[in-house]
Amino acid sequence: MQLKNSTRIAALGIVAAISLTGCAAGSGSDSTDGAVDCAPADGKVELSYTSWIPGIESVVDVWNEKNPDIQVTVQTGPNGNGGTYKNFFNQLSAGNAPDLGQIEYDALPNFRVQDGLTNLASCDIVADSQDQFIDWTWNQVTFGEDDAVYAIPQDTGPMAMYYRADLFEAAGIPVPTTWDEYAAAAAQIREQGGYITNFPQNDVNWFAGLVWQKDGSWFTNDGNAWDVTLTSPESEEVADYWQELIAGDLVSKVPAWTDEWNNAYNTGNDWTWISAVWGANSISSGAPDTAGKWAVAPMPQWTAGEEKAGNWGGSSTAVLTGSEHPYEAAQFALWLNTDDEALTMLNKEANLYPATKDGLSLPVLSEGVEFYANQPIYDTFADAANQTNADFTWGPTMTQTYADVADGFGEVLGGKGTLGDALATGQTKTIAALEAAAIPVNK
Amino acid sequence: MTTTLSSKQAVSTKKGSGAPKEKLASRTAAMIIMGVSTLYFLVPIWWLFISSTKSREQFSSTAALWFADFNLFTNIADLIAYNDGVYLKWMLNSILYAGTGALLGTLFAAMCGYALAKYRFPGRELIFNVVLGGVLVPATALALPLFLIFSQFNATNTFWSVFLPSIVSPFGVYLARIFAASSVPDELLEAARLDGASEIRTFFSVSRRLMTPALVTIFLFQFVAIWNNFFLPLIMLRDQTLFPVTLGLYTWNSQVNQIPEIRTFVIIGAFLSIIPLIIAFLSLQRFWRGGLGAGSVK
Numbered sequence: 001m002q003l004k005n006s007t008r009i010a011a012l013g014i015v016a017a018i019s020l021t022g023c024a025a026g027s028g029s030d031s032t033d034g035a036v037d038c039a040p041a042d043g044k045v046e047l048s049y050t051s052w053i054p055g056i057e058s059v060v061d062v063w064n065e066k067n068p069d070i071q072v073t074v075q076t077g078p079n080g081n082g083g084t085y086k087n088f089f090n091q092l093s094a095g096n097a098p099d100l101g102q103i104e105y106d107a108l109p110n111f112r113v114q115d116g117l118t119n120l121a122s123c124d125i126v127a128d129s130q131d132q133f134i135d136w137t138w139n140q141v142t143f144g145e146d147d148a149v150y151a152i153p154q155d156t157g158p159m160a161m162y163y164r165a166d167l168f169e170a171a172g173i174p175v176p177t178t179w180d181e182y183a184a185a186a187a188q189i190r191e192q193g194g195y196i197t198n199f200p201q202n203d204v205n206w207f208a209g210l211v212w213q214k215d216g217s218w219f220t221n222d223g224n225a226w227d228v229t230l231t232s233p234e235s236e237e238v239a240d241y242w243q244e245l246i247a248g249d250l251v252s253k254v255p256a257w258t259d260e261w262n263n264a265y266n267t268g269n270d271w272t273w274i275s276a277v278w279g280a281n282s283i284s285s286g287a288p289d290t291a292g293k294w295a296v297a298p299m300p301q302w303t304a305g306e307e308k309a310g311n312w313g314g315s316s317t318a319v320l321t322g323s324e325h326p327y328e329a330a331q332f333a334l335w336l337n338t339d340d341e342a343l344t345m346l347n348k349e350a351n352l353y354p355a356t357k358d359g360l361s362l363p364v365l366s367e368g369v370e371f372y373a374n375q376p377i378y379d380t381f382a383d384a385a386n387q388t389n390a391d392f393t394w395g396p397t398m399t400q401t402y403a404d405v406a407d408g409f410g411e412v413l414g415g416k417g418t419l420g421d422a423l424a425t426g427q428t429k430t431i432a433a434l435e436a437a438a439i440p441v442n443k
Numbered sequence: 444m445t446t447t448l449s450s451k452q453a454v455s456t457k458k459g460s461g462a463p464k465e466k467l468a469s470r471t472a473a474m475i476i477m478g479v480s481t482l483y484f485l486v487p488i489w490w491l492f493i494s495s496t497k498s499r500e501q502f503s504s505t506a507a508l509w510f511a512d513f514n515l516f517t518n519i520a521d522l523i524a525y526n527d528g529v530y531l532k533w534m535l536n537s538i539l540y541a542g543t544g545a546l547l548g549t550l551f552a553a554m555c556g557y558a559l560a561k562y563r564f565p566g567r568e569l570i571f572n573v574v575l576g577g578v579l580v581p582a583t584a585l586a587l588p589l590f591l592i593f594s595q596f597n598a599t600n601t602f603w604s605v606f607l608p609s610i611v612s613p614f615g616v617y618l619a620r621i622f623a624a625s626s627v628p629d630e631l632l633e634a635a636r637l638d639g640a641s642e643i644r645t646f647f648s649v650s651r652r653l654m655t656p657a658l659v660t661i662f663l664f665q666f667v668a669i670w671n672n673f674f675l676p677l678i679m680l681r682d683q684t685l686f687p688v689t690l691g692l693y694t695w696n697s698q699v700n701q702i703p704e705i706r707t708f709v710i711i712g713a714f715l716s717i718i719p720l721i722i723a724f725l726s727l728q729r730f731w732r733g734g735l736g737a738g739s740v741k
Contacts, residue, residue, distance in 0.1 A: 076681065090678060096599065259507075278700075282703060
């Protein structure tokens with residue numbers, strides 16, 4: 001009997017506690033569609049910053065030492081699609097999002113349509129910094145809107161062609177500079193028993209980078225509604241090109257980022273990789289036996305003599321909705337992504353490639369790289385960064401788009417359908433997903 | 444529920460006692476099936492062990508299931524040194540979450556199950572049914588509501604946000620009740636009361652001892668459940684010094700494309716992280732076996 005009463009009282013107490021705090025904390029979330037009021041705070045400010053960059057703590061320590069009045073705490077987690085984006089959305093709905101968060105370019109529109117980003121356009125320091133950043137990166141964070149800056153560009157993934165200089169030379173095949181030459185080289189390499197490259201099923205954003213190079217875009221937004229253009233002429237031409245290579249068995253079809261894939265490069269079965277600047281490390285760690293045999297050249301061009309490059313990857317630092325100190329947060333984000341010391345550390349710790357014009361000529365990025373026979377490979381990527389089209393737009397549901405297109409690519413690699421079909425299916429499913437999320441879309 | 448369960452178990456014990464008379468052929472078949480499934484379960488662990496002993500260069504270029512150069516100890520040293528020894532911190536966190544969480548969880552489950560079995564009070568069956576319903580709700584489904592509740596207390600990203608939900612074990616309550624009902628005789632409790640022992644003392648010095656096998660089972664289940672719980676920490680924690688080892692390794696694994704060097708650490712870290720589980724099982728399994736036997740022969 002005693003037991004019964006005390007249990008009941010305890011249970012009542014817990015229920016009461018939960019419901020009381022439930023009422024107290026039920027505050028409305030304020031919408032931040034317009035630019036936020038960007039005034040410096042009085043006194044000491046504490047900011048939280050979530051990022052999955054390995055070693056980010058030591059970079060932030062440098063800031064904290066120099067700025068005793070703006071102290072930044074680092075929070076971490078898995079990479080964006082591995083869980084951190086989900087966490088951001090959970091935190092945004094619970095009203096306890098960090099002040100700053102790392103968000104990749106292809107995820108920014110998703111946060112934008114869900115009101116997760118603070119518009120920093122009214123912060124003088126942000127508006128004034130535009131010229132420091134490579135033009136296309138600025139477009140990624142403004143979405144081409146007027147009076148809008150939703151994040152500070154952090155890093156980029158300009159693309160070029162990694163190739164086995166030794167194999168090309170021994171076989172007497174000229175290093176391709178156009179996509180036509182690339183296809184011709186593919187046939188010659190196949191005769192030698194190798195493959196020119198690998199077509200990955202799941203790296204759909206890699207494929208987007210190729211479309212980007214051809215001045216195509218998968219989405220546009222006219223300010224009112226989204227256009228989905230996965231099946232644009234540029235996109236379809238890229239698809240047709242790779243379809244022919246796949247159909248002719250001129251590329252290997254190994255799943256990327258696996259041992260099998262590493263092995264294909266390590267044993268010299270695959271000769272080139274069209275990839276981003278950060279791929280330099282993937283090769284040196286995945287194919288250690290090929291040290292000194294690789295070189296880097298610009299991406300093959302669609303028209304001889306052109307100089308165009310695509311981009312694969314890259315992220316930004318955004319101030320999330322609900323931050324009480326957007327001015328200080330912007331100050332930190334600008335320092336992190338423009339200061340020479342910070343950029344050098346980010347490059348050394350995590351291979352981040354700067355998004356600023358000056359950052360491209362950092363001392364660390366002008367040295368020769370031993371694995372690439374001491375070629376100063378970053379010069380090629382610096383050119384590529386400046387040759388990237390500014391008008392590429394990501395959609396608000398990229399995770400879904402990637403998954404649907406990757407399913408289609410998988411079927412193609414299994415011998416069913418074409419890459420064009422995969423894009424068409426991706427197009428239909430993306431429009432359906434946008435409509436399901438009540439995001440306005442032009443059909 | 445109780446009767447059907449124990450009668451089923453009784454049937455299976457009867458079957459087991461007929462084993463020596465069985466023919467050689469069926470025994471061989473059984474042995475082969477057991478052997479194959481043992482192999483099936485052990486190969487991944489073998490792979491993990493082999494991979495842990497390899498250097499990064501040899502990892503992809505040598506046979507996956509046999510040794511190359513033996514670098515296990517250098518790998519472990521590198522792992523421990525990486526990022527100021529954060530891996531050790533994760534292991535300690537896991538042991539803390541799982542060890543104390545399972546201990547407290549077992550205690551609460553035992554007290555609750557015992558009370559449900561041995562005291563008569565109105566609403567008893569209702570409470571028990573609610574607890575039984577709790578067994579059916581997957582922990583993953585509760586993670587997000589828990590996050591929103593902890594957010595209101597500003598308690599996300601704290602030790603407590605992972606620890607407090609971990610000490611709840613509806614299955615433990617269920618098991619404790621079944622076990623207490625069958626293995627703690629009312630006469631014994633009556634005798635203890637006549638001797639003047641308080642209810643609390645009776646529980647700890649008489650009933651707890653009789654329930655030990657069940658408690659070990661609950662502890663092991665709960666320990667493994669907390670150790671492997673990944674989704675709750677993923678949603679709750681941002682500060683990497685609070686991470687359990689599962690979340691830490693997952694975080695590293697998601698950075699492998701960016702920093703390929705980390706892959707060795709993920710593999711060796713995964714290998715080391717299963718060792719505490721193996722130790723827990725080996726050291727507690729004799730209690731556990733005793734427990735299952737005691738439960739079936741009423």
